[in-house]
Structures are given as C-alpha cells and as structure tokens.
Amino acid sequence: MKKGLLVKLMAVLFFSTFFLYGFSHLGVYAYESFFVQSLNLSKHAAVASVNLGGANKEEAVKILEGKIIEWKGNQNIMLEFNGESARVDSALFQFHLEESLEKLDDNENTSLMVTLDDQALDSFLSDHFPDYSPDDINVASLKEYVLSLAGNLNSGETIDVYDYLDKNASTQVLFEAVSNELNITPTIKSFIDNFPSILIAPNSQFSFSDFLETEGFVVESQADLSPVASLLYQITLHSNFSIIERNISKELPDYVTLGYEAKFNPMNNQDFVITNPNATEYELKLAIQENRIKAQLEGIPFSSTYNVRLSEKETFPPRLIKQFSPFVEKGSVDIQQEGKDGVLIRVYKQKLSTSGEILSEELINEDFYAPQNKVAVYPLQELQETPSDTYDNVTDGTDEVDGEVPTQDKVNEEEKEAPTSQNGEDKTDTSTDQKSEDPSKRDSSPTSSDYKSKPQKKDFK
Numbered sequence: 160m161k162k163g164l165l166v167k168l169m170a171v172l173f174f175s176t177f178f179l180y181g182f183s184h185l186g187v188y189a190y191e192s193f194f195v196q197s198l199n200l201s202k203h204a205a206v207a208s209v210n211l212g213g214a215n216k217e218e219a220v221k222i223l224e225g226k227i228i229e230w231k232g233n234q235n236i237m238l239e240f241n242g243e244s245a246r247v248d249s250a251l252f253q254f255h256l257e258e259s260l261e262k263l264d265d266n267e268n269t270s271l272m273v274t275l276d277d278q279a280l281d282s283f284l285s286d287h288f289p290d291y292s293p294d295d296i297n298v299a300s301l302k303e304y305v306l307s308l309a310g311n312l313n314s315g316e317t318i319d320v321y322d323y324l325d326k327n328a329s330t331q332v333l334f335e336a337v338s339n340e341l342n343i344t345p346t347i348k349s350f351i352d353n354f355p356s357i358l359i360a361p362n363s364q365f366s367f368s369d370f371l372e373t374e375g376f377v378v379e380s381q382a383d384l385s386p387v388a389s390l391l392y393q394i395t396l397h398s399n400f401s402i403i404e405r406n407i408s409k410e411l412p413d414y415v416t417l418g419y420e421a422k423f424n425p426m427n428n429q430d431f432v433i434t435n436p437n438a439t440e441y442e443l444k445l446a447i448q449e450n451r452i453k454a455q456l457e458g459i460p461f462s463s464t465y466n467v468r469l470s471e472k473e474t475f476p477p478r479l480i481k482q483f484s485p486f487v488e489k490g491s492v493d494i495q496q497e498g499k500d501g502v503l504i505r506v507y508k509q510k511l512s513t514s515g516e517i518l519s520e521e522l523i524n525e526d527f528y529a530p531q532n533k534v535a536v537y538p539l540q541e542l543q544e545t546p547s548d549t550y551d552n553v554t555d556g557t558d559e560v561d562g563e564v565p566t567q568d569k570v571n572e573e574e575k576e577a578p579t580s581q582n583g584e585d586k587t588d589t590s591t592d593q594k595s596e597d598p599s600k601r602d603s604s605p606t607s608s609d610y611k612s613k614p615q616k617k618d619f620k
Contacts (some may be wrong), residue, residue, distance in 0.1 A: 507522055
C-alpha cells in the first residue's frame with residue numbers, strides 16, 4: 160500500500176510541475192502567436208509614408224516588403240562628382256523591418272530602419288568616380304543623407320558629392336600667375352596695399368566691379384586695374400570656376416601674354432565676373448614684385464586639375480595705305496605709321512584626372528586683335544604722272560590703298576568688308592563680353608573669316 164501511494168504522489172507532483180512549466184512557456188507562445196499577431200495597428204500608423212493602418216504585424220511586414228521591392232527597382236538616387244554621375248546600387252541597402260515596426264507608435268509616421276556598409280559605399284564611390292578620395296570627402300555625412308533618402312523610400316534625388324567636401328581639409332596654393340613687366344601705377348599700388356587678399360565665397364558669383372564698389376575703393380583710373388583682372392582671368396582658367404564676363408582691348412597690352420588678357424573699365428561697362436561653384440571659399444592673394452604683379456589662388460584642392468592650351472594662332476598682315484603730299488620729295492617715302500600684324504588665338508581649358516589624363520577640353524575664347532595698317536606718304540608728282548583720264552580732282556592728302564586711288568565706291572566696298580559687330584560698330588574698336596558657358600555666343604570678337612587677306616598660321620609656343 161505504501162508503495163502504491165508513493166507512486167500516486169509522484170505522479171501528481173510530476174503532472175503539477177509539467178502543468179506549471181507548460182502554462183508559463185506555452186502560454187506566452189500562444190499569446191504571441193494568436194493574440195499579438197491578431198492585434199491591429201492604429202488606423203493612422205505609417206512607416207516611410209506607407210499606410211499600415213488596421214494591419215497586424217505580419218501584414219505590415221508583407222506590405223513593407225512589397226514597397227521596398229518596388230522602391231529598389233524604381234529608385235533613382237544619383238551621386239554626382241566631378242562631372243560624372245552614377246545611380247546608387249539598391250543592393251547596398253539593408254532594411255530591418257522588425258526593428259522598424261518596434262519603434263512605431265500609434266498615430267506616428269516613422270522611417271524605415273536601414274543600414275549601409277561603409278566599405279561597400281567606399282568601393283562604390285571609388286569604382287564610379289576615379290578622382291574620388293575618402294580623405295577629402297566627409298563620407299559619414301554623405302552616408303547619413305543617403306540613408307535618410309532610403310529610409311523614407313525617396314524615389315530619387317541627385318546628390319553632389321563635392322558638397323560634402325571636408326571643410327577641415329588643409330588649404331594649399333593651387334595656382335600662381337605673374338604678369339609681364341609693367342608700370343606700377345598709384346592705382347595698382349593702392350589697390351594691392353588695401354586688398355592683398357580677396358575671398359571668393361562658396362557657391363557665389365564674384366564681380367570685380369561690385370567688389371570695388373562694396374569695399375568703397377573708388378578712383379578715377381579704375382581701368383589701371385586691368386592687369387589685376389588679367390591675372391584673375393588666368394587663374395580662373397586653371398580652376399573649375401565659370402567665366403561670366405570678360406573683355407579684351409583693341410590692341411594686346413605689353414603687360415599680358417597673348418590669350419590671357421581681361422580688360423577692366425567699369426566706366427565703359429567692362430567688368431570681370433566669375434562664379435565659384437564649390438562648397439568652400441577660395442582666396443586670391445596679390446603682391447607686387449618689382450615691376451610685376453603676382454597672384455595666387457589658395458584653397459582646398461579641386462577634384463581635378465586644369466590646364467590651358469593656346470592653339471591655332473593666326474596672323475593677319477596689315478594693309479598699305481598710300482597718301483600723297485607736295486611736301487615729300489620725289490623718290491622718297493615718308494612712313495607715317497608702321498604696320499602691325501593682326502593676331503587671333505584660341506584658348507582651350509583642359510580638365511585632367513589625378514593621373515594627368517585629359518578628361519575633357521573646352522574652347523573658352525577666341526581672342527582677336529586687328530592689324531594696324533601701314534601709312535606711307537609719297538610725293539605728289541607720282542600721282543600727277545598718272546594718266547589724267549584715270550583719276551579726277553586729285554588733291555593733297557589723297558589716300559591710295561595698295562597702289563590704287565580709292566573712289567567713293569571702293570571706300571564703301573572696303574567699309575562693307577571691315578568686320579563689324581552685331582550693333583554695327585567697328586569690332587576692332589570695342590571690347591568683347593565673352594561667356595564661357597556658351598562659346599557660340601562669343602561674336603563680339605572678329606575672327607579670321609572677317610578679313611579677306613589670307614591668314615598665316617603659326618604654332619603657338
């Protein structure tokens with residue numbers, strides 16, 4: 160009897176223990192499986208603007224999975240850097256739906272939990288952008304913004320990687336230019352003494368004329384600052400800055416090399432205007448070295464380097480203007496003005512990779528300086544010896560071009576042949592406004608096609 164009673168007692172204890180253990184564990188499982196799964200979200204619940212109102216957790220996961228698959232196939236998040244662009248690979252993103260729903264509260268629209276591997280992002284940038292360097296870019300900030308777009312299932316946006324340039328990166332001298340020898344006028348000296356450094360603000364337009372007006376630098380001879388404007392222009396050609404306005408003279412000044420002139424004269428509405436498209440500022444430093452002006456551009460290095468190619472130089476011989484005077488002895492010639500060849504030069508900007516490879520080449524300007532005619536005065540007797548039935552009413556000072564006495568019809572014909580601007584003015588007497596954004600509109604400088612004389616091409620070295 161005692162043995163049977165012990166068995167019964169052990170059986171009761173076993174089943175009691177099993178019941179208590181099973182209820183505590185199986186009950187929780189049953190609650191989560193049947194009760195929680197059937198618990199519907201608030202009718203205002205949403206994740207990444209995807210409405211989940213009234214859905215349970217399992218249904219919400221399926222809805223989000225479908226939206227993510229659709230987004231991955233259609234998303235158009237673009238990265239742009241140094242003229243190149245690439246669509247971010249959807250496979251780089253890892254979405255975490257369980258965690259996304261856990262942070263969802265009633266009546267709250269939250270974003271998706273998404274991660275992006277640092278190494279995978281760095282590899283993507285290196286593969287698609289040859290000039291990319293992680294040391295120059297704030298990759299963490301770039302990654303954070305890209306994840307914010309993915310977390311909200313943003314359909315597309317173009318991101319300029321250069322906007323995430325590390326602001327703490329060290330600056331350096333990017334380019335240096337020195338003028339030819341010139342006369343250092345009081346205006347030039349005063350300007351450089353007052354403004355040895357000029358800041359070009361990020362994402363902004365810089366007008367030389369507006370700068371002087373803002374700083375209160377007012378002098379009568381502002382045209383004396385043309386050598387400074389020319390140096391700024393030369394520096395701009397070696398950067399990714401855009402040239403908005405630039406002018407040239409009728410005759411190339413001695414202080415500047417052919418192809419690098421920028422005439423400045425606010426009184427004649429001749430300004431020098433550029434645009435800094437970068438997210439950081441750059442500094443122009445000016446100094447006087449004996450009879451020359453030195454300029455430097457300092458700042459964070461550009462993602463590419465820039466070079467200038469001067470090519471296809473053409474020369475145009477001057478015309479001979481003959482005049483006759485009774486005060487010149489027979490057999491002699493009085494040269495009133497020596498002729499000078501005209502010249503045309505084409506300026507190209509080259510964009511180079513870090514390895515020195517030419518990525519692109521753009522025609523920036525065609526600078527033309529018209530020839531100066533040679534004027535020679537001959538004895539009047541030579542004209543008088545010409546048959547009288549050829550020329551009538553010849554007086555002192557008569558002009559003859561290339562051995563012919565010009566009649567009124569010939570004068571009119573030569574006037575028609577002279578290069579003129581769109582407003583009818585002599586192009587050799589006006590400066591030119593040239594814009595790098597649209598080379599096709601640079602009609603303010605006459606080209607070789609405007610002259611009948613055959614140009615003589617020379618290689619520019």
